Amino acid sequence: MNDTPGWASPGSAPSEGQKAGVPNPAPPADGNGPAPKWSKEQPPPGQWSPPTGPGRAPGPPQPGWGGGRHHNGGWGRPPAAAKPGVIPLRPLGIGEILDGAVSTLRAHWRTVLGVTITVSVVSQVCSILVERYLLPEPPSVDPDATPEEALEQSIDSLQASLLAMGPALLIMLIGTLLTTALLTVVISRSILGRPVTLAEAWREARPRLPHLLGLTLLLPLGSAAIMTVGILPGWLIGGAGVLLSVLGGLAAVTVIIWLVIRFSLASPALVLERQGVITSLRRSAKLVQGAWWRIFGITLLTLLLAFLVNMVIAIPFTIIAFAVDGVGVSDLFTGGSPDFGWAFLIITGIGSVIASSITYPISAGVTVLLYVDQRIRREALDLELARAAGLAGYGSAPPGGDSTGG
Structure with a gap:
């Protein structure tokens, strides 16, 4: 491993069953030949005695002897992991993955908050300006309209809502792109216990941004295409095809969720292994294979926690914003389109920035740590990480590679 965030190339530790390149334990220092054969006569289990020195008689069995090869200061349990x-x-448990994400936020809070606050503030300012000056006024809905007019008004309202979502989604996409790239570098360093500044993270992540942009665009476009295929046949049939559209939509959602989890580790693979878009998708699929439900459960729990944190932070700011902007509240109760003022947008924007500054690092941390966990389980990445961290007893890092991927 070197100082770059990319870790050892996946070619040196494949996840397809072959063992080539997976680091092997070093042979014993005194092992100059084949191991001696065991004697056919062995002591009964549980009656081994500790070694005796010259002139000492064997003592009674000591607690902890006979249960294993390693012990922290004795025998009987495996040593604690570095x-x-x-x-x-x-290999990590779900609690350790969540704790690692939070620990990264604590250990590198200056860099992490520098990334998330900057991106969140810029995103919120752009969203507010777009909403106030570029988007058209939403169409009004007449409560006394006929069924035909109400249907037409509903369609117009839906089109206006989709149009309004476009710029917001684009801004969110760019913000997610930057935070994912930068936080992946920060988290990769925190695994090794190394400090990293915002400038260093940007320098390491910048070459990967074009590929990450391609990956970030490909996934939602693919999801939209799958959803279109699911609902289009029923929509073309017309009124009788409503049920078909519903069933097709549910099937499409199922496929999309399966693919999202299958490719959920593509972004850290792309950044840390310095792979292309398609190669990163293949890497993610290989790492997720056999662990889909586990990764799905951890991802779902992370989304739930992020949602709860957002709600806890956003609700007080929204209440304050409503209290300051009385016009928006009255519009909600009269059935008109809310015309929120600057005060409402600014106060809710501050709440969004604070929530994003907390939830972005945790979500990104869980994704990167899931990637690392899968490589530890499949490719013995822990040995390469120990070498890269300079731990005693693991040798030196291989030249030109940082053991997480690239």
Whole structure:
């Protein structure tokens, strides 16, 4: 490993079953030949005695002897895993993944908050300006309209809503792109216990932004195409095809969720292994294979936690904004289109910035740590990480590679 965020090339530790390149334990220092054969006569289980020195008679069995090869100061339990940074270098549990994401936020809070606050503020300012000056006024809905007029007004309202979502989604896409790239670098350093500044993270992540942009665009476009295929046949049939559209939409949503989890590790693979878009998708699919439900559960729990944090932070700011902007509240109760003022937009924007500054690092941290966990389980990445961190007993890092991927 070197100082770059990319870790060892996946070619050195493939996840397709072959063992080529997976680091092997070093042979014993005194192992100059084949291991001696065991004697056919062995002591009964549980009656081993500790070694005796010259002139000492064997003593009674000691507690802890006979249960295993390694012990922290004795025999009987495996040694604790090395932990140079925010996670222990071994397969992780869900609690350790969440704790590692939060620990990264605590350990590198200046860099992490520098990334998230900057991106969130710029995104919120752009969203407010677009909403106030570029988007058309939403169409009004007449409560006394006939059924035909009400249907037409509803369609117009839906089109206006979709048009309004376009700029917001684009801004969110750019913000997510930047935070994902920068936070992936920060988290990769925190695993090794190394400090990283915002300038260093930007320098490492900048070459990967074009590829990450392609990946970020490809996934929602693919999801939209799948949804279109699911609902289009029923929509073409007309009124009798409503049920078909509903069933097709549900099937499309199922496929989209399956693909989202299958490709959920593509972004850290792309940034850390310095791969192309398609190669990163293939890497993610290989790493997720056999662990889909586990990754789905952890991802769903992370989304739920992020949603709860957003609600806890956003609700007080929204209440304050409503209290300051009385016009918007009255519009809600009269059935008209709310015309929120600057005060409402600014106050709710501040709440969004604070919530994003907390939830972005946790979500990105969970994704990167899931990627690392899968590579530890499949490719013995923990040994390469220990070498890269400079831990004693693991040798030196291989030249030209940082053991997480590229």
